[in-house]
Amino acid sequence: MDKRPELPHLDPKIDVVFKALFGRPKNSDLLTSLLNGILELEGSDRLVSVDILSPLSELESSDEKLCVLDLSVCDQQGRRYVVEMQCRNHKAFPERMLYYGTRRYGEQLRSGEAYSLLRPVVLVIFTDFVLFAGVEGWRHEFALREKQSSLVFSPHLKIVVVELPKFCMKPPQAFGLAESWVCFLKEGQAMTKIVDEPWVTPALRKAMEELERLQGDHVMRELYEARLRQVQIWATELEGSYEEGREEGLEEGLEKGLEKGLEKGLEKGERQARRLVAKRLRAEGEGDERIARLTGLTAEEIASLS
Numbered sequence: 001m002d003k004r005p006e007l008p009h010l011d012p013k014i015d016v017v018f019k020a021l022f023g024r025p026k027n028s029d030l031l032t033s034l035l036n037g038i039l040e041l042e043g044s045d046r047l048v049s050v051d052i053l054s055p056l057s058e059l060e061s062s063d064e065k066l067c068v069l070d071l072s073v074c075d076q077q078g079r080r081y082v083v084e085m086q087c088r089n090h091k092a093f094p095e096r097m098l099y100y101g102t103r104r105y106g107e108q109l110r111s112g113e114a115y116s117l118l119r120p121v122v123l124v125i126f127t128d129f130v131l132f133a134g135v136e137g138w139r140h141e142f143a144l145r146e147k148q149s150s151l152v153f154s155p156h157l158k159i160v161v162v163e164l165p166k167f168c169m170k171p172p173q174a175f176g177l178a179e180s181w182v183c184f185l186k187e188g189q190a191m192t193k194i195v196d197e198p199w200v201t202p203a204l205r206k207a208m209e210e211l212e213r214l215q216g217d218h219v220m221r222e223l224y225e226a227r228l229r230q231v232q233i234w235a236t237e238l239e240g241s242y243e244e245g246r247e248e249g250l251e252e253g254l255e256k257g258l259e260k261g262l263e264k265g266l267e268k269g270e271r272q273a274r275r276l277v278a279k280r281l282r283a284e285g286e287g288d289e290r291i292a293r294l295t296g297l298t299a300e301e302i303a304s305l306s
Helices: 015-022 025-038 093-106 177-194 202-215 218-283 288-295 299-303
Strands: 050-052 071-075 080-086 121-127 139-145 152-163
Touching: 015 025, 015 080, 015 202, 015 218, 025 050, 025 071, 025 080, 025 177, 025 202, 080 093, 093 121, 093 152, 177 202, 218 288, 218 299, 288 299
Parallel strands: 080 121, 121 152
Antiparallel strands: 050 071, 071 080, 139 152
């Protein structure tokens, strides 16, 4: 009996899979553990549980869209978190993320309510591309601080960016909670081979099992393949735009080069004409001072005339 071909593994970095894993209320424990690790929360700051304010329900068919742009989360102390997985870079990406965070911040208050009711907002952004080229490290934390003294203006806005391509650790290296989650996002179902390792937490083990379940979900498979096609189209368009921009740049450079060459030629021709006039005036007995006034040449240029 012929065996069915094995389906390609789902990539948890693709946003539809990421939101299916972490955006459902039944998986809030996975999101809690993920945030505790990535935000390096300890002691009283450590999250016990989170409420997903933009929950993703179970999909009945692939016609229903995963329209959640980001995961909006609230913890037991009222702090807000915006969790975003991005597979592609685009113009004004940091500004877009900042807009998401500040929008969530402003949405907390109703008309007439006191500003003291506002709670902190933390943006947690995973990128499957290098956002900060030339900067070492895969995790970056930003806050509102005074430039020289690092004095905190307000603790109410924090941005944590995780650049997945810069993470190079692989099992069985010693992992903390943050490293284990980032490894899961990069390795996906390949990590099921090490599910019994002592550093694998119950939440991480559950995430592996959930990813395995989604692997056989035909609705998720259709959504996943549709999103992969979108990513492929985007990559093709990006490559085409690059080539078009390159050709336009070469054409513009050539045009500017010709213009510049012509300009230099005219300048050179004009200078030569001035020298010829100066030589004629000199032959007619005009003084160098008067020649300089009439032609605009310097005394050194006139003295060099033969």
